[in-house]
Amino acid sequence: MSVAVGTVVEGMDAHNKVTGQSLFPGDLARPDMLHMKILFAGQPHARMDSMNTSAARSHPGVVSVFTAADVPVNEYGLIKADQPVLVGIGSNKTGGSVARFVGDQVALVVAETEEAAAEACGLIKVDWFNLPVITDPFESMKSDAPLLLPGQDTNIAKHNRLRKGDVRTVWNQCGSIVECVYETPRQEHAYLQPEAGLAYIDKDGIVTVEVAGQWAHEEQRQIAHVLGIPLDRVRVRHPAIGGAFGGREDISVQIVLALAVWRLAEQGILRPVKIVWSREESFLGHHKRHPYTIRAKWGANDQGKILAAEVELVADAGAYEYTSTKVLGNATMQCTGPYDIPNVSVDAYAVYTNNVPSGAFRGFGGPQGAFAAESQVNRLASDLGLDAVEMRRRNLLMDGSLGSFNMPMPEGVTIRQVVDACAHQARWTNKSYASPLSNHLRRGRGFACAMKNVGFSFGFPEECWAKIELHGSTEIERILLFHAGADCGQGAHTVLSQMAADACQVPLERVELRAADTSTSKNSGSASASRMTFMAGNSILGAAEVALHQWRSEERPAIGEYRFVPRQTTSLDDETGQCDPNISYGYVAQVVDVEVDTETGHVQVMDVVCADDVGLAINPQQVEGQIEGAIVQAHGYTILENFILRDGYVETPYFSNYLIPTSLDVPDSVEMVILENADPQGPWGARGMA
């Protein structure tokens, strides 16, 4: 019997959020704390020849200045440690004196006030030797391009290659061949809470960082690596997190905060250090959604069966790897859509440049690939005189289909049901707006569908940990749930608690959550890649089973600890790309009606119908909130937003020139259809949602 799952439960943190009691990282304070400012390189590609910090050090209020020479192990990165913590003289890693994008960090100033720290940053003198700036990934891919990172013989960070069937043999069987180039822009996460954090060394000597992030244990690992100290000497705790969307997947202020308190302690100064980034620093200092150029050539026979897809994708990875390799994997997957295509040839490249690094952002490369794939299908349908939905029906994946990776799809492929439900709800017809509204106003209606994987995929070793303690005597009076999952606003903590209540068959009010703290939990993985509900649910089910067994054996408290490890995925074969890339998928389809003013170019998004198969909506209200929010971010991405770099310099560092949707820009109506076809591997059947 369900006691908490599948029902609307209001957000557990909502009371504190509506009363102003929630503490975001910028709200944290400790007695005697110091303030830190970071000097950014401001150079897209330059080698530091000299640096003079003496004026900054003697500036009133300044306590200390730290540079590259102060970093024990001067390298970090989520997938590859390829970025200097601080760029400059005395770095103990090769290439550590070279700034590779404007947001590379070069010095930390710690002072009594933020104002004094900022003033002192301005007094640091740096001499740079300019190096060639490469901002075009196509230039960067050329064999004679200057190499941007040490120890590499190419600027191509990753090349994915898919070869299924043989596209060359079928073009002559195609009644229609569509060839097109798609370009997608850089996008800024623009979460409302700019990066901030507080660090201190606690009474046991543990370096503690309180910060907004998406994966506490990974942040802990990277801090420990840079400081050269054991993991258990570092603690990361997430207070309230003001949005993330992938933008907090990589490190921002975590390592430098830890470094500052660590070095200060060596000088005998045991004082906390706080940093708050301005909006400009946030826009400069963290990664963006990858811009892609996608060249696609697809062919279909007269019956609308897609016979071949040949696609080349080039992603601008920016200065460092971040999650580019994983994002590229998703784009590689999505660029042929949720379709069963017998002949596929894909070459996908992520390429280093001197632009702001690219990385995780909602959809993780999927939206870029899907934009090309769906546009191709629409063009083919139009060319063949077929209805856009009917064209899809003739090509959709189903259980047992080999995807473009040439391996059977995981059981539970429901894209056909999702497409049908969406078309039905929208009363789909291709011919709704055959005639113009007026001389300059036109209406149009579009259809698109896609799939989204759960997890980091492509062989990444996934895991998710949970612990449940059952307290009481004859009945369970209180459940303590320990879990490291981050709640970035998506409602994860409410959902984790619901799942624990349900797994133990106890009312939700009895669940108490201890979350997002490396000192109380083991690794639960990242709150990203649509993985948290799926992985956390399975870890909670496992922990509950153990705890309930202990309870029945009269253990008090009964404690269950469980590390969920899903089915192992595999990485792409170098030659053919053949692999079993993903554990599971969610499926989506949308119909959008727009009005276009052909004189001004203004596009008004009128109605959106969105169908999602979420397996089971653990909390329907939260699921709807995710869908509505994502549609508006996609609306911004498509129509409003464009993060502009010129010669490596950021031209849109404020909300005044990087426009995100306001309450007046959003679609007139969003209608949601939530399907609940259980995923065989999902907890309660849930698929990835957040």
Added chain:
Amino acid sequence: MSRNVTVTVNQSEHTCEVEPRLLLVHLLRENLGLTGTNIGCDTSQCGSCTVLMDGQAVKSCTVLAVQADEANITTIEGLAQEGELHPLQESFWEKHGLQCGFCTPGMIMTAHDLLSRNPDPTDTEIRHGLDGNLCRCTGYHNIVTAIQAAASSIRS
């Protein structure tokens, strides 16, 4: 050259010695420790710092503390009365008008001003009223729903 400023914040009076350039938002957050009022941008676009000044919604990053001398300020912390949440707080909670919650205090204070001038707004009027407050999570739909629900509750 510091000046004395006397402000009534959430019904309690404070006299502070401030630099003339100090912003109201910093007075609230740093001098008075009221961190419910958030700072989300450098350019007065986001509205996260919205508070009521003599009943009117202002972005507290565009008001100098000295301009608030003798003023009556209400922040998110002062909206609940004797432990009873304000209808707007109730409805943002119930209608899921928030996700990360960072924009929420500013949204609620803006909505408070809007409803005091227009107790029965249309959805379009609400959307116009919120045009100066950014939210990146919700897509605004549930915020509008929450404000409608609060308006209806206040009217009854």
